[in-house]
Amino acid sequence: MDHHIKTLSPIKVGCANCNLKDLCMPMGLNLTDTERLNQVVTARKRIKRGKTLYRLGDKFNSIYAIRTGYFKTCVTTEDGRDQVTGFQMAGEMLGLDGVMSDEHSCTAVALEDAEVCVMPFEDIEQLSREIPSLQRHVHKILGGEIVRDQYVMLLLGSMRAEERLAAFLLNLVERLHARGFSQTELILRMTREEIGSYLGLKLETISRTFSKFAEEGIVDVNQRHIHILDAQALHQLVDHSNCKHALAA
Amino acid sequence: MDHHIKTLSPIKVGCANCNLKDLCMPMGLNLTDTERLNQVVTARKRIKRGKTLYRLGDKFNSIYAIRTGYFKTCVTTEDGRDQVTGFQMAGEMLGLDGVMSDEHSCTAVALEDAEVCVMPFEDIEQLSREIPSLQRHVHKILGGEIVRDQYVMLLLGSMRAEERLAAFLLNLVERLHARGFSQTELILRMTREEIGSYLGLKLETISRTFSKFAEEGIVDVNQRHIHILDAQALHQLVDHSNCKHALAA
């Protein structure tokens, strides 16, 4: 296997020895299939903070696996104003929004210097016809996006500001934890305005809600450094929102 | 080809002569491939109004193409209260929410007596490994769901009540028009409460907004019978929402 990795491409770290292989595309593949997948990764791409990986309207060619860095995806209106539709971190996929119409339906912006693996979608399709477990995984990635979006709809449709921010923080630390980071401390890569856009709130509301959480001793907030002191309280906020609506119904 | 249809199943109407074939799963397939797809449709299922096709937590086995009738999908909390995540009509697919975790992440309820074609997902996967254009179509269906959900997030995250209802009505008539119905008249299959849940508003707000539209001569509202008198005005409401935000930024 090893000689393959060396001869195939100038990329030093292949899928097989990437530390994200259990979260990313090779998830569940055996060594042989992982190597075949690795051959699809034709390039790596570095994106500076603030730059875009692709823009709304761009031709869709490839999907991207994030190796390092953070992204936001947003739907930009003609005038430059945008609605954030998601935040993505290492091991997550970008670009699937383009599958439907062969052009991207949103813009992906790096929130910090980032590196992605470029996977031409036609090659992924080809390979997934040959490797059922890869096909399954592609379907799961696409389907997972649907489930995530449903949850955001529930959040936007039925939660109040505090509940939304609590759910947001819990979701972030959970994903960070899966990547080996702390369950209680995190650094936000996005501005209050971007969080607000994602949660359907104004930046002032985000700021105020953070202050409220801090007053109540639920979190410690220092700019973008967040220390979760009482995760239980956050969970109760989110869960309680369901109960409350149930009683109201 | 014809003898296949007759011998294979007791189903009288196959995909090849279904009047939804250009909107539904066989879209873009040639006759031979359409017939192979038809063999995957092992059953039809009738669902009475108010009954569920599947429930949150059910094992995921199949996806469903709607032949007749309307559905809503909703995320039900333990207490029976639910957030509507979408409305589906003839030619659209249901069940994709289960692809990710092998169990359904929402509940599909018939809003009127309905009939669906049952397609075991493993068979669809098998066939799409053999027919690239079917594979592409499965990807497009999954990807299309993502794009649609993004739009709903934009709607919930940044539009006001009037804008949301305008967008909702326009989306409905557009889909109905694609199915040969009027561009100006429609009958709502769902209650004000269900519309409200979908749009992140209360049923009273929906009712009031309908009344406001009626006062302004934009639509004619008679219970669930809606006559759109000024589609232009509705479009302006939706488009204007973007402009306004752009100016505010």
Added chain:
DNA sequence: CGACACCTTGAAGAGGTTCAAGAAATGTGG
């Protein structure tokens, strides 16, 4: 015809927004 679900409308109230000003952090160029 009566029971039930659904819809409409009003009035009061709450949650979030808007506008505004100032403070803190970050980045830039000399």
Added chain:
DNA sequence: CCACATTTCTTGAACCTCTTCAAGGTGTCG
């Protein structure tokens, strides 16, 4: 390395949209 410009964040006060609560009306189905 510091001063200045810029971006980001915080907080207050007034306002507005949507919600909540309540009552009555309309339609539908057994």
